[in-house]
Amino acid sequence: MKKLYFSRKQLCIPYSVFLVLFVFIPMLLILVYAFTQEAADGSLYFSFDNFLNFFTNSSKLQTLGVSVTVSFITTFFCLIIAYPVAYILARSGWKHTYVLLMLFIMPMWLNFVLRITALRELLNIIGFLGKYDYVNTVIGMVYDFLPFMILPLYNSLQKLDQSLLEAANDLGAGDVHTFLHVTLPLSMPGILSGITMVFMPSMTNYVVSETLGNSNITILGKMIEEYFSTYDDMHMGSMIAIILLVIIFLTMLLSGGFKENADETSSRGANLW
Amino acid sequence: MVNKRQAIKNGVSGVYLAIILLLIYAPILLLLFASFSSARIIGEGGTFSFEWYIRLFQSERVMGILLNTVLLAVIAATLSTVLGTMGAIGIFYSNKRTSALLQGANQIPVVNAEIVTALALAILFAAVTLQRTYFSLVVGHLVLCTPFVLISVIPKLKQMDNNLYEAALDLGASPTQALFRVVIPQIASGIVSGFMLSITLSLDDYIITSFTKPATFDTLSTYVYNAVKNESKSDLPLIRALSAIVFLIMIIVVVVLIVRSSRKEEQSR
Numbered sequence: 262m263k264k265l266y267f268s269r270k271q272l273c274i275p276y277s278v279f280l281v282l283f284v285f286i287p288m289l290l291i292l293v294y295a296f297t298q299e300a301a302d303g304s305l306y307f308s309f310d311n312f313l314n315f316f317t318n319s320s321k322l323q324t325l326g327v328s329v330t331v332s333f334i335t336t337f338f339c340l341i342i343a344y345p346v347a348y349i350l351a352r353s354g355w356k357h358t359y360v361l362l363m364l365f366i367m368p369m370w371l372n373f374v375l376r377i378t379a380l381r382e383l384l385n386i387i388g389f390l391g392k393y394d395y396v397n398t399v400i401g402m403v404y405d406f407l408p409f410m411i412l413p414l415y416n417s418l419q420k421l422d423q424s425l426l427e428a429a430n431d432l433g434a435g436d437v438h439t440f441l442h443v444t445l446p447l448s449m450p451g452i453l454s455g456i457t458m459v460f461m462p463s464m465t466n467y468v469v470s471e472t473l474g475n476s477n478i479t480i481l482g483k484m485i486e487e488y489f490s491t492y493d494d495m496h497m498g499s500m501i502a503i504i505l506l507v508i509i510f511l512t513m514l515l516s517g518g519f520k521e522n523a524d525e526t527s528s529r530g531a532n533l534w
Numbered sequence: 535m536v537n538k539r540q541a542i543k544n545g546v547s548g549v550y551l552a553i554i555l556l557l558i559y560a561p562i563l564l565l566l567f568a569s570f571s572s573a574r575i576i577g578e579g580g581t582f583s584f585e586w587y588i589r590l591f592q593s594e595r596v597m598g599i600l601l602n603t604v605l606l607a608v609i610a611a612t613l614s615t616v617l618g619t620m621g622a623i624g625i626f627y628s629n630k631r632t633s634a635l636l637q638g639a640n641q642i643p644v645v646n647a648e649i650v651t652a653l654a655l656a657i658l659f660a661a662v663t664l665q666r667t668y669f670s671l672v673v674g675h676l677v678l679c680t681p682f683v684l685i686s687v688i689p690k691l692k693q694m695d696n697n698l699y700e701a702a703l704d705l706g707a708s709p710t711q712a713l714f715r716v717v718i719p720q721i722a723s724g725i726v727s728g729f730m731l732s733i734t735l736s737l738d739d740y741i742i743t744s745f746t747k748p749a750t751f752d753t754l755s756t757y758v759y760n761a762v763k764n765e766s767k768s769d770l771p772l773i774r775a776l777s778a779i780v781f782l783i784m785i786i787v788v789v790v791l792i793v794r795s796s797r798k799e800e801q802s803r
Contacts, residue, residue: 269623269627269709269713270624270627270628270632271624272621272623272624272627273621273623273624273625273628273632273636275617275621276617276618276620276621276624276636276680276684277624279617279680280636280640283658283673283676283677284639284643285639286658287654287655287657287658288642288650288654290654290657290661291650291653291654291657294657342554345547345550346550346551346554349547349550349551353544353547355544359795360792361551363788363792364555365554365555365558367784367785367788368558368559368562370784370787370788371562371781371784372737372738372754372755372758372780373738373740373755374755374758374759374762375758375773375776375777375780376561376562378758378770378777379561379562379565379777380561381762382564382565382576383560383561383564386564404558407558462647464647465647465648465649466741467649468741468759471759471763472759472762472763482647482649482741485649485650485653486649486744489745495657498653499653499657502647502649502650502653502654505647505649506646506647509647
Protein backbone atom coordinates (compact mmCIF):
# COMPACT_ATOMS: atom_id res chain seq x y z
CA MET A 262 0.00 0.00 0.00
CA LYS A 263 2.78 2.37 0.91
CA LYS A 264 4.54 1.89 -2.41
CA LEU A 265 1.31 2.80 -4.20
CA TYR A 266 1.03 6.26 -2.65
CA PHE A 267 4.67 6.79 -3.38
CA SER A 268 4.11 6.26 -7.09
CA ARG A 269 1.37 8.87 -7.27
CA LYS A 270 3.44 11.34 -5.33
CA GLN A 271 6.23 10.94 -7.84
CA LEU A 272 4.08 12.67 -10.43
CA CYS A 273 5.00 16.02 -8.94
CA ILE A 274 8.73 15.52 -9.51
CA PRO A 275 8.83 16.99 -13.06
CA TYR A 276 6.97 20.10 -11.99
CA SER A 277 9.12 20.47 -8.87
CA VAL A 278 12.26 20.36 -11.01
CA PHE A 279 10.66 22.85 -13.39
CA LEU A 280 9.82 25.22 -10.51
CA VAL A 281 13.37 25.06 -9.16
CA LEU A 282 14.99 25.60 -12.56
CA PHE A 283 12.72 28.25 -13.98
CA VAL A 284 11.16 30.00 -10.99
CA PHE A 285 13.47 29.67 -7.95
CA ILE A 286 16.84 29.99 -9.64
CA PRO A 287 15.84 32.92 -11.88
CA MET A 288 14.38 34.81 -8.91
CA LEU A 289 17.55 34.11 -6.98
CA LEU A 290 19.57 35.44 -9.92
CA ILE A 291 17.56 38.68 -9.81
CA LEU A 292 18.47 39.07 -6.15
CA VAL A 293 22.15 38.34 -6.85
CA TYR A 294 22.30 40.66 -9.85
CA ALA A 295 20.60 43.50 -7.97
CA PHE A 296 23.34 43.60 -5.34
CA THR A 297 26.37 42.96 -7.51
CA GLN A 298 28.41 44.68 -10.19
CA GLU A 299 30.58 43.22 -12.88
CA ALA A 300 34.36 43.67 -12.51
CA ALA A 301 36.57 44.23 -15.52
CA ASP A 302 37.50 40.54 -15.64
CA GLY A 303 33.81 39.55 -15.73
CA SER A 304 33.59 38.40 -12.11
CA LEU A 305 30.81 39.68 -9.85
CA TYR A 306 31.40 41.62 -6.66
CA PHE A 307 28.96 42.69 -3.98
CA SER A 308 27.77 46.27 -4.26
CA PHE A 309 25.06 48.64 -3.06
CA ASP A 310 25.68 50.97 -6.01
CA ASN A 311 22.48 50.14 -7.88
CA PHE A 312 20.41 50.74 -4.78
CA LEU A 313 22.09 54.07 -4.01
CA ASN A 314 22.04 55.07 -7.65
CA PHE A 315 18.28 54.51 -7.87
CA PHE A 316 17.44 56.63 -4.85
CA THR A 317 19.81 59.48 -5.68
CA ASN A 318 19.00 59.75 -9.37
CA SER A 319 16.25 62.30 -10.01
CA SER A 320 15.02 60.82 -13.27
CA LYS A 321 14.65 57.38 -11.69
CA LEU A 322 12.81 58.83 -8.72
CA GLN A 323 10.59 60.72 -11.13
CA THR A 324 9.77 57.46 -12.92
CA LEU A 325 8.90 55.92 -9.58
CA GLY A 326 6.64 58.87 -8.80
CA VAL A 327 4.95 58.79 -12.20
CA SER A 328 4.44 55.06 -11.94
CA VAL A 329 2.86 55.16 -8.50
CA THR A 330 0.67 58.15 -9.45
CA VAL A 331 -0.57 56.58 -12.68
CA SER A 332 -1.33 53.35 -10.79
CA PHE A 333 -3.23 55.17 -8.04
CA ILE A 334 -5.36 57.15 -10.48
CA THR A 335 -6.00 54.07 -12.63
CA THR A 336 -7.01 52.01 -9.62
CA PHE A 337 -9.27 54.80 -8.36
CA PHE A 338 -11.12 55.16 -11.66
CA CYS A 339 -11.39 51.41 -12.12
CA LEU A 340 -12.98 51.16 -8.69
CA ILE A 341 -15.55 53.92 -9.13
CA ILE A 342 -16.51 52.73 -12.62
CA ALA A 343 -16.54 49.02 -11.77
CA TYR A 344 -18.39 49.14 -8.45
CA PRO A 345 -21.76 50.25 -9.86
CA VAL A 346 -21.38 47.78 -12.74
CA ALA A 347 -20.67 44.89 -10.37
CA TYR A 348 -23.41 46.04 -8.00
CA ILE A 349 -26.05 46.21 -10.70
CA LEU A 350 -25.01 42.86 -12.18
CA ALA A 351 -24.94 41.12 -8.81
CA ARG A 352 -27.88 42.71 -7.00
CA SER A 353 -30.44 43.92 -9.54
CA GLY A 354 -32.11 40.52 -9.77
CA TRP A 355 -32.42 40.96 -13.53
CA LYS A 356 -32.62 37.94 -15.78
CA HIS A 357 -29.60 37.03 -17.91
CA THR A 358 -27.07 39.01 -15.87
CA TYR A 359 -24.68 36.18 -16.74
CA VAL A 360 -24.79 37.25 -20.39
CA LEU A 361 -24.25 40.88 -19.38
CA LEU A 362 -21.26 39.92 -17.25
CA MET A 363 -19.83 38.05 -20.23
CA LEU A 364 -20.20 41.23 -22.31
CA PHE A 365 -18.12 43.10 -19.75
CA ILE A 366 -15.29 40.60 -19.62
CA MET A 367 -15.33 39.52 -23.25
CA PRO A 368 -12.83 42.20 -24.36
CA MET A 369 -10.29 40.40 -22.16
CA TRP A 370 -10.22 37.61 -24.72
CA LEU A 371 -9.22 39.92 -27.53
CA ASN A 372 -5.43 40.12 -27.61
CA PHE A 373 -4.59 43.09 -25.37
CA VAL A 374 -2.15 44.65 -27.82
CA LEU A 375 -4.90 44.63 -30.47
CA ARG A 376 -7.30 46.14 -27.94
CA ILE A 377 -4.89 48.94 -27.04
CA THR A 378 -4.19 49.56 -30.73
CA ALA A 379 -7.93 49.93 -31.31
CA LEU A 380 -8.14 52.42 -28.46
CA ARG A 381 -5.18 54.28 -29.92
CA GLU A 382 -7.02 54.75 -33.22
CA LEU A 383 -10.06 56.08 -31.36
CA LEU A 384 -7.94 58.49 -29.28
CA ASN A 385 -6.28 59.60 -32.50
CA ILE A 386 -9.63 60.42 -34.12
CA ILE A 387 -10.87 62.48 -31.18
CA GLY A 388 -7.55 64.34 -31.17
CA PHE A 389 -6.20 63.13 -27.82
CA LEU A 390 -3.24 61.18 -29.15
CA GLY A 391 0.03 63.04 -28.86
CA LYS A 392 -1.61 65.77 -26.78
CA TYR A 393 -2.62 64.32 -23.45
CA ASP A 394 -0.07 61.61 -22.77
CA TYR A 395 -0.99 61.08 -19.10
CA VAL A 396 -4.73 61.14 -19.72
CA ASN A 397 -4.38 58.67 -22.59
CA THR A 398 -2.23 56.34 -20.51
CA VAL A 399 -4.73 56.33 -17.66
CA ILE A 400 -7.65 55.83 -20.07
CA GLY A 401 -5.78 52.89 -21.61
CA MET A 402 -4.99 51.31 -18.27
CA VAL A 403 -8.56 51.70 -17.00
CA TYR A 404 -9.82 50.27 -20.29
CA ASP A 405 -7.46 47.33 -20.07
CA PHE A 406 -7.82 46.45 -16.38
CA LEU A 407 -11.51 47.18 -15.74
CA PRO A 408 -12.50 43.47 -15.92
CA PHE A 409 -9.91 42.70 -13.20
CA MET A 410 -11.88 45.02 -10.93
CA ILE A 411 -15.38 43.99 -12.01
CA LEU A 412 -14.85 40.25 -11.44
CA PRO A 413 -13.78 40.21 -7.76
CA LEU A 414 -16.35 42.90 -6.92
CA TYR A 415 -19.07 40.91 -8.64
CA ASN A 416 -18.05 37.75 -6.79
CA SER A 417 -18.11 39.38 -3.36
CA LEU A 418 -21.35 41.29 -3.99
CA GLN A 419 -23.07 38.18 -5.28
CA LYS A 420 -22.22 36.27 -2.10
CA LEU A 421 -23.82 39.00 -0.02
CA ASP A 422 -26.68 37.63 2.08
CA GLN A 423 -29.95 39.25 0.95
CA SER A 424 -31.50 38.74 4.39
CA LEU A 425 -28.92 41.08 5.92
CA LEU A 426 -30.04 43.87 3.61
CA GLU A 427 -33.67 43.16 4.42
CA ALA A 428 -32.88 43.15 8.12
CA ALA A 429 -31.19 46.54 7.83
CA ASN A 430 -34.24 47.81 5.99
CA ASP A 431 -36.65 46.39 8.56
CA LEU A 432 -34.66 48.02 11.32
CA GLY A 433 -35.25 51.36 9.66
CA ALA A 434 -32.06 51.96 7.70
CA GLY A 435 -32.53 53.81 4.44
CA ASP A 436 -30.96 52.73 1.17
CA VAL A 437 -27.91 54.95 1.59
CA HIS A 438 -27.42 53.92 5.18
CA THR A 439 -27.75 50.22 4.31
CA PHE A 440 -25.25 50.60 1.50
CA LEU A 441 -22.66 52.42 3.60
CA HIS A 442 -22.97 50.23 6.69
CA VAL A 443 -23.82 46.80 5.28
CA THR A 444 -23.08 46.39 1.57
CA LEU A 445 -19.86 48.36 1.39
CA PRO A 446 -18.11 46.75 4.40
CA LEU A 447 -19.17 43.28 3.27
CA SER A 448 -17.81 43.83 -0.23
CA MET A 449 -14.44 44.93 1.17
CA PRO A 450 -12.64 41.68 0.25
CA GLY A 451 -13.70 42.17 -3.37
CA ILE A 452 -12.57 45.81 -3.33
CA LEU A 453 -9.18 44.89 -1.88
CA SER A 454 -8.46 42.09 -4.29
CA GLY A 455 -9.63 44.28 -7.18
CA ILE A 456 -7.21 46.99 -6.05
CA THR A 457 -4.22 44.65 -5.93
CA MET A 458 -5.13 43.15 -9.29
CA VAL A 459 -5.26 46.55 -10.98
CA PHE A 460 -2.46 48.32 -9.12
CA MET A 461 0.32 45.92 -10.05
CA PRO A 462 -0.20 45.71 -13.82
CA SER A 463 -0.62 49.49 -14.05
CA MET A 464 2.91 49.93 -12.70
CA THR A 465 4.40 47.46 -15.13
CA ASN A 466 2.35 47.21 -18.32
CA TYR A 467 4.43 49.49 -20.50
CA VAL A 468 2.67 48.41 -23.70
CA VAL A 469 -0.19 50.73 -22.70
CA SER A 470 1.97 53.70 -21.71
CA GLU A 471 4.21 53.38 -24.78
CA THR A 472 1.37 52.95 -27.26
CA LEU A 473 -0.90 55.67 -25.90
CA GLY A 474 1.50 58.01 -24.09
CA ASN A 475 3.52 58.72 -27.22
CA SER A 476 6.60 57.18 -25.53
CA ASN A 477 6.66 60.16 -23.15
CA ILE A 478 5.55 58.28 -20.05
CA THR A 479 8.11 56.03 -18.41
CA ILE A 480 6.72 53.66 -15.83
CA LEU A 481 8.72 51.17 -13.77
CA GLY A 482 8.04 48.33 -16.21
CA LYS A 483 9.37 50.41 -19.09
CA MET A 484 12.49 51.30 -17.13
CA ILE A 485 13.21 47.62 -16.48
CA GLU A 486 12.76 46.90 -20.18
CA GLU A 487 15.11 49.75 -21.09
CA TYR A 488 17.86 48.54 -18.77
CA PHE A 489 17.43 45.09 -20.18
CA SER A 490 17.27 45.70 -23.92
CA THR A 491 18.73 49.18 -24.50
CA TYR A 492 21.44 49.57 -21.86
CA ASP A 493 22.10 45.84 -21.41
CA ASP A 494 22.53 46.48 -17.66
CA MET A 495 20.80 43.58 -15.96
CA HIS A 496 22.16 44.61 -12.55
CA MET A 497 20.23 47.89 -12.52
CA GLY A 498 17.27 46.14 -14.15
CA SER A 499 17.23 43.60 -11.33
CA MET A 500 17.44 46.34 -8.70
CA ILE A 501 14.41 48.08 -10.20
CA ALA A 502 12.61 44.73 -10.27
CA ILE A 503 13.33 44.26 -6.55
CA ILE A 504 12.09 47.78 -5.76
CA LEU A 505 8.96 47.04 -7.78
CA LEU A 506 8.37 43.83 -5.83
CA VAL A 507 8.79 45.68 -2.53
CA ILE A 508 6.18 48.26 -3.59
CA ILE A 509 3.77 45.53 -4.65
CA PHE A 510 4.33 43.70 -1.38
CA LEU A 511 3.66 46.89 0.59
CA THR A 512 0.41 47.57 -1.32
CA MET A 513 -0.75 44.04 -0.65
CA LEU A 514 0.11 44.42 3.01
CA LEU A 515 -1.65 47.79 3.17
CA SER A 516 -4.75 46.46 1.50
CA GLY A 517 -4.99 43.89 4.26
CA GLY A 518 -5.54 40.25 3.49
CA PHE A 519 -2.36 39.11 1.85
CA LYS A 520 -3.52 35.53 1.95
CA GLU A 521 -7.08 36.21 0.93
CA ASN A 522 -5.89 38.24 -2.02
CA ALA A 523 -3.59 35.52 -3.21
CA ASP A 524 -6.58 33.20 -3.40
CA GLU A 525 -8.67 35.68 -5.30
CA THR A 526 -5.83 36.59 -7.62
CA SER A 527 -5.25 32.98 -8.43
CA SER A 528 -8.83 32.68 -9.56
CA ARG A 529 -8.69 35.74 -11.75
CA GLY A 530 -8.44 33.77 -14.93
CA ALA A 531 -10.11 30.67 -13.68
CA ASN A 532 -13.34 32.65 -13.29
CA LEU A 533 -13.51 33.12 -16.99
CA TRP A 534 -13.94 29.48 -17.83
CA MET B 535 -44.83 54.38 -5.33
CA VAL B 536 -42.37 51.61 -4.58
CA ASN B 537 -42.77 50.27 -8.09
CA LYS B 538 -42.13 53.66 -9.59
CA ARG B 539 -38.95 54.04 -7.57
CA GLN B 540 -37.88 50.58 -8.60
CA ALA B 541 -38.56 51.45 -12.24
CA ILE B 542 -36.41 54.58 -11.99
CA LYS B 543 -33.64 52.58 -10.32
CA ASN B 544 -33.76 49.98 -13.07
CA GLY B 545 -33.76 52.66 -15.72
CA VAL B 546 -30.72 54.45 -14.29
CA SER B 547 -28.91 51.13 -13.85
CA GLY B 548 -29.64 50.12 -17.41
CA VAL B 549 -28.45 53.44 -18.82
CA TYR B 550 -25.23 53.23 -16.77
CA LEU B 551 -24.42 49.72 -17.99
CA ALA B 552 -25.22 50.73 -21.56
CA ILE B 553 -22.86 53.72 -21.41
CA ILE B 554 -19.98 51.68 -20.00
CA LEU B 555 -20.53 48.91 -22.55
CA LEU B 556 -20.62 51.47 -25.33
CA LEU B 557 -17.29 52.92 -24.15
CA ILE B 558 -15.77 49.44 -23.90
CA TYR B 559 -16.84 48.45 -27.40
CA ALA B 560 -16.42 51.82 -29.13
CA PRO B 561 -12.75 51.28 -30.13
CA ILE B 562 -13.45 47.77 -31.39
CA LEU B 563 -16.53 48.83 -33.37
CA LEU B 564 -14.54 51.70 -34.86
CA LEU B 565 -11.93 49.24 -36.11
CA LEU B 566 -14.63 46.96 -37.43
CA PHE B 567 -16.08 49.77 -39.58
CA ALA B 568 -12.71 51.17 -40.58
CA SER B 569 -11.49 47.77 -41.71
CA PHE B 570 -13.99 47.92 -44.58
CA SER B 571 -12.75 51.31 -45.76
CA SER B 572 -10.05 51.64 -48.37
CA ALA B 573 -8.48 54.57 -46.44
CA ARG B 574 -5.11 53.86 -44.82
CA ILE B 575 -5.79 56.28 -42.00
CA ILE B 576 -9.20 56.28 -40.33
CA GLY B 577 -11.30 59.26 -41.37
CA GLU B 578 -9.40 60.03 -44.58
CA GLY B 579 -12.17 59.34 -47.06
CA GLY B 580 -12.03 55.94 -48.69
CA THR B 581 -14.70 53.72 -50.11
CA PHE B 582 -16.15 50.40 -49.02
CA SER B 583 -13.72 47.63 -49.84
CA PHE B 584 -12.38 44.28 -48.80
CA GLU B 585 -8.90 45.40 -49.82
CA TRP B 586 -7.28 45.01 -46.37
CA TYR B 587 -8.80 41.61 -45.83
CA ILE B 588 -7.47 40.42 -49.18
CA ARG B 589 -4.03 41.85 -48.48
CA LEU B 590 -4.06 40.38 -45.00
CA PHE B 591 -4.57 36.88 -46.34
CA GLN B 592 -2.01 37.48 -49.08
CA SER B 593 0.63 38.67 -46.63
CA GLU B 594 2.88 35.68 -46.06
CA ARG B 595 4.60 37.49 -43.22
CA VAL B 596 1.43 38.16 -41.23
CA MET B 597 0.06 34.69 -41.92
CA GLY B 598 3.37 33.23 -40.74
CA ILE B 599 3.19 35.28 -37.56
CA LEU B 600 -0.37 34.11 -36.92
CA LEU B 601 0.68 30.51 -37.41
CA ASN B 602 3.64 31.05 -35.03
CA THR B 603 1.33 32.52 -32.41
CA VAL B 604 -1.24 29.74 -32.57
CA LEU B 605 1.37 26.99 -32.73
CA LEU B 606 3.20 28.41 -29.72
CA ALA B 607 -0.08 28.64 -27.78
CA VAL B 608 -0.96 25.02 -28.59
CA ILE B 609 2.52 23.73 -27.70
CA ALA B 610 2.69 25.77 -24.48
CA ALA B 611 -0.86 24.84 -23.44
CA THR B 612 -0.35 21.14 -24.15
CA LEU B 613 2.95 20.94 -22.28
CA SER B 614 1.74 23.02 -19.36
CA THR B 615 -1.46 20.96 -19.10
CA VAL B 616 0.55 17.72 -18.89
CA LEU B 617 3.11 19.20 -16.51
CA GLY B 618 0.50 20.96 -14.39
CA THR B 619 -1.91 18.02 -14.18
CA MET B 620 0.88 15.67 -13.14
CA GLY B 621 2.05 18.27 -10.65
CA ALA B 622 -1.46 18.71 -9.25
CA ILE B 623 -2.00 14.97 -8.78
CA GLY B 624 1.44 14.62 -7.21
CA ILE B 625 0.84 17.53 -4.88
CA PHE B 626 -2.58 16.19 -3.91
CA TYR B 627 -1.15 12.86 -2.76
CA SER B 628 1.98 14.32 -1.15
CA ASN B 629 2.28 14.93 2.58
CA LYS B 630 1.12 18.24 3.97
CA ARG B 631 4.52 19.94 4.05
CA THR B 632 5.54 19.09 0.50
CA SER B 633 2.10 20.03 -0.75
CA ALA B 634 2.15 23.40 1.03
CA LEU B 635 5.67 24.12 -0.22
CA LEU B 636 4.88 23.29 -3.84
CA GLN B 637 1.57 25.14 -3.82
CA GLY B 638 3.36 28.15 -2.38
CA ALA B 639 6.03 27.96 -5.07
CA ASN B 640 3.28 27.62 -7.67
CA GLN B 641 1.87 30.97 -6.52
CA ILE B 642 5.14 32.83 -7.13
CA PRO B 643 4.65 33.39 -10.89
CA VAL B 644 0.95 34.13 -10.30
CA VAL B 645 1.48 36.89 -7.74
CA ASN B 646 4.74 38.14 -9.25
CA ALA B 647 4.75 41.02 -11.72
CA GLU B 648 5.02 39.55 -15.19
CA ILE B 649 7.97 41.75 -16.08
CA VAL B 650 9.96 40.46 -13.11
CA THR B 651 9.32 36.87 -14.17
CA ALA B 652 10.33 37.85 -17.70
CA LEU B 653 13.54 39.57 -16.61
CA ALA B 654 14.45 36.68 -14.29
CA LEU B 655 14.11 34.17 -17.12
CA ALA B 656 16.04 36.38 -19.53
CA ILE B 657 18.89 36.64 -17.01
CA LEU B 658 18.89 32.86 -16.56
CA PHE B 659 19.09 32.21 -20.29
CA ALA B 660 21.72 34.92 -20.74
CA ALA B 661 23.79 33.35 -17.97
CA VAL B 662 23.50 29.84 -19.40
CA THR B 663 23.51 30.15 -23.18
CA LEU B 664 23.93 33.83 -24.02
CA GLN B 665 21.12 33.56 -26.54
CA ARG B 666 17.41 33.18 -26.66
CA THR B 667 15.86 30.38 -28.62
CA TYR B 668 12.48 28.82 -29.27
CA PHE B 669 13.17 26.68 -26.21
CA SER B 670 13.49 29.73 -23.95
CA LEU B 671 10.27 31.13 -25.40
CA VAL B 672 8.37 27.90 -24.70
CA VAL B 673 9.80 27.81 -21.15
CA GLY B 674 8.64 31.40 -20.66
CA HIS B 675 5.12 30.48 -21.70
CA LEU B 676 5.18 27.39 -19.48
CA VAL B 677 6.06 29.54 -16.47
CA LEU B 678 3.15 31.77 -17.46
CA CYS B 679 0.56 29.01 -17.96
CA THR B 680 1.36 26.00 -15.76
CA PRO B 681 0.48 27.61 -12.39
CA PHE B 682 -3.04 28.23 -13.70
CA VAL B 683 -3.39 24.60 -14.75
CA LEU B 684 -2.62 23.57 -11.16
CA ILE B 685 -5.06 26.15 -9.85
CA SER B 686 -7.77 24.72 -12.13
CA VAL B 687 -7.06 21.06 -11.38
CA ILE B 688 -6.40 20.97 -7.61
CA PRO B 689 -9.99 21.98 -6.61
CA LYS B 690 -11.33 19.14 -8.79
CA LEU B 691 -9.04 16.67 -7.03
CA LYS B 692 -10.36 17.86 -3.70
CA GLN B 693 -13.97 17.32 -4.82
CA MET B 694 -13.14 13.86 -6.13
CA ASP B 695 -14.47 10.76 -4.38
CA ASN B 696 -11.26 9.09 -3.27
CA ASN B 697 -12.96 5.77 -2.55
CA LEU B 698 -13.42 5.16 -6.26
CA TYR B 699 -9.66 4.97 -6.75
CA GLU B 700 -9.32 2.47 -3.93
CA ALA B 701 -12.29 0.52 -5.30
CA ALA B 702 -10.63 0.33 -8.70
CA LEU B 703 -7.48 -1.06 -7.10
CA ASP B 704 -9.51 -3.60 -5.08
CA LEU B 705 -11.18 -4.71 -8.28
CA GLY B 706 -7.80 -5.44 -9.81
CA ALA B 707 -6.86 -2.28 -11.71
CA SER B 708 -3.19 -1.35 -11.72
CA PRO B 709 -2.36 2.07 -10.24
CA THR B 710 -1.72 3.39 -13.75
CA GLN B 711 -5.06 2.09 -14.99
CA ALA B 712 -6.81 3.50 -11.96
CA LEU B 713 -5.15 6.85 -12.57
CA PHE B 714 -6.20 7.08 -16.21
CA ARG B 715 -9.64 5.47 -15.94
CA VAL B 716 -10.78 6.78 -12.55
CA VAL B 717 -8.83 9.84 -11.43
CA ILE B 718 -8.33 11.63 -14.77
CA PRO B 719 -12.01 11.39 -15.86
CA GLN B 720 -13.10 12.89 -12.54
CA ILE B 721 -10.81 15.90 -12.90
CA ALA B 722 -11.28 16.25 -16.68
CA SER B 723 -13.26 19.50 -16.43
CA GLY B 724 -10.41 21.09 -14.46
CA ILE B 725 -7.86 19.87 -16.99
CA VAL B 726 -9.89 21.26 -19.88
CA SER B 727 -10.32 24.66 -18.26
CA GLY B 728 -6.60 24.72 -17.42
CA PHE B 729 -5.83 24.03 -21.07
CA MET B 730 -8.21 26.71 -22.36
CA LEU B 731 -6.86 29.21 -19.86
CA SER B 732 -3.30 28.41 -20.97
CA ILE B 733 -4.26 28.98 -24.60
CA THR B 734 -5.71 32.42 -23.82
CA LEU B 735 -2.79 33.40 -21.57
CA SER B 736 -0.27 32.42 -24.23
CA LEU B 737 -2.14 34.13 -27.09
CA ASP B 738 -2.48 37.31 -25.05
CA ASP B 739 1.06 37.54 -23.75
CA TYR B 740 3.45 40.31 -24.71
CA ILE B 741 5.99 40.91 -21.93
CA ILE B 742 7.32 37.39 -21.28
CA THR B 743 7.33 36.73 -25.02
CA SER B 744 9.42 39.80 -25.78
CA PHE B 745 11.96 38.91 -23.07
CA THR B 746 12.39 35.26 -24.03
CA LYS B 747 11.86 35.09 -27.81
CA PRO B 748 14.63 34.80 -30.39
CA ALA B 749 15.27 38.13 -32.14
CA THR B 750 13.80 37.11 -35.49
CA PHE B 751 10.68 35.46 -34.10
CA ASP B 752 7.41 37.36 -33.79
CA THR B 753 4.05 36.57 -32.26
CA LEU B 754 0.89 38.57 -32.90
CA SER B 755 1.53 40.72 -29.81
CA THR B 756 5.14 41.63 -30.60
CA TYR B 757 4.35 42.21 -34.28
CA VAL B 758 1.44 44.54 -33.56
CA TYR B 759 3.32 46.41 -30.82
CA ASN B 760 6.28 47.08 -33.10
CA ALA B 761 4.07 48.06 -36.03
CA VAL B 762 2.22 50.56 -33.85
CA LYS B 763 5.41 51.97 -32.30
CA ASN B 764 6.93 52.50 -35.73
CA GLU B 765 3.58 53.87 -37.00
CA SER B 766 3.89 51.51 -39.94
CA LYS B 767 1.39 52.79 -42.51
CA SER B 768 1.36 49.53 -44.40
CA ASP B 769 0.74 47.34 -41.36
CA LEU B 770 -1.89 49.32 -39.45
CA PRO B 771 -4.76 48.73 -41.95
CA LEU B 772 -3.94 45.02 -41.96
CA ILE B 773 -4.05 45.01 -38.17
CA ARG B 774 -7.53 46.56 -38.33
CA ALA B 775 -8.78 43.76 -40.54
CA LEU B 776 -7.05 41.22 -38.33
CA SER B 777 -8.61 42.68 -35.16
CA ALA B 778 -12.02 42.55 -36.79
CA ILE B 779 -11.58 38.87 -37.64
CA VAL B 780 -10.28 37.96 -34.18
CA PHE B 781 -13.18 39.89 -32.63
CA LEU B 782 -15.76 38.04 -34.74
CA ILE B 783 -14.22 34.67 -33.83
CA MET B 784 -14.39 35.72 -30.19
CA ILE B 785 -18.07 36.64 -30.46
CA ILE B 786 -18.85 33.25 -32.01
CA VAL B 787 -17.01 31.45 -29.19
CA VAL B 788 -18.83 33.48 -26.54
CA VAL B 789 -22.24 32.89 -28.12
CA VAL B 790 -21.54 29.16 -28.26
CA LEU B 791 -20.48 29.23 -24.59
CA ILE B 792 -23.59 31.15 -23.55
CA VAL B 793 -25.93 28.86 -25.48
CA ARG B 794 -24.21 25.79 -24.07
CA SER B 795 -24.36 27.02 -20.48
CA SER B 796 -28.02 28.08 -20.74
CA ARG B 797 -28.82 24.62 -22.15
CA LYS B 798 -27.05 23.04 -19.21
CA GLU B 799 -29.10 25.24 -16.90
CA GLU B 800 -32.33 24.09 -18.56
CA GLN B 801 -31.29 20.47 -18.32
CA SER B 802 -30.53 20.78 -14.63
CA ARG B 803 -33.99 22.20 -14.01
